[in-house]
Amino acid sequence: MVLSRTSQYAIQALIYIATQPAGEPVLNRDIAARLNVPSAYLAKILQNLCKQGLLDSFRGRLGGFCLREGMHKTSLMQALALTEGPDFTKSCILGLKECSDETACPMHFKWLPVKKKIIALLEGMTLEDLAKAVQTGKYRLADLPTGALA
Template structure:
C-alpha cells in the first residue's frame, strides 16, 4: 500500500476531527472506538499533529483533542510528510539506498515524473475538502476488515 498504517490512521483521525465543531474536544478513546482503530496506537499518532500545532490537547476530566487550525490549511501532502517524512515521494521504487539522477536504478526515469505528479496531486487536497466528502472517516478500517488476498 502506498500509505503506511500510521498515515492511514492519522488521516482518518484528522478527517474525524475536522468534521467536529471547532470548540468540541474529542477523547482519543471515543475517536478510536468510532473509527475502529487501536486506542493506544491512535493516542501515539495524535502526538505528531499536536506537536506540529495542528491540534489542541487538554488532559484530565473534560479533556481531549480538537483541530486548532483551519482544515483548509492542511493538505494531504502535509499529513503524509508529518507521518512518513519523505518516504512516499523520495524513496526508490525498488528500495535502493543510492538512487538519484547520478546513480539511478532501472525504474528511476519512469518513477521520477510519477513521484512529481504524486507530490503535486497530494498537495491539491486539503483536509477540509477530504472532511467534506460523504465518505465515513473510518472507511480505511472497513476496507481493511473486508480485505481478502487474491488467490
C-alpha cells in the first residue's frame, strides 16, 4: 500500500546514508548488504537521486554516494517527489482525471482530510530526523536489527 518498491528502497537508502558520517562516501555495495536489497537495482535508484540533485557520487577509490551538502533536511515529501513523480499526492483515489472540490468523486471530501494528514506527515519528517531515530537503536531500517550485521 502507498509506496512502490523503488521508493521504499530509496527512502531506506537515504536514511542509511544520513546515518553515516557526512562527507564520507558510502558504498552502494554496503548499502545493499545492510538493507538486504538487490545492489544493481539499488545502484540505478541512487544514480537517479544523483541526477535529481539529492545525492553526490564519487567514482574510483574512496568513492561512493553521500548526501549533497544541506540535503540532510530534505523532507520525505521532497524525496518521494523525486522517485514517484512530483504529483504523486495530487491524484484522485478513484483514478478520475478530473476530481476537485468543484468536480468531485463520491470519496473526494472524505479522502481529502486523510490525504492532508499524509502530506503533513511526509513534509514533517526529514532524513535527518529518521536517521537520528535509527541511531537511537530503537528502530530498524531493514529486516534485521540495526547492529545485526557482522
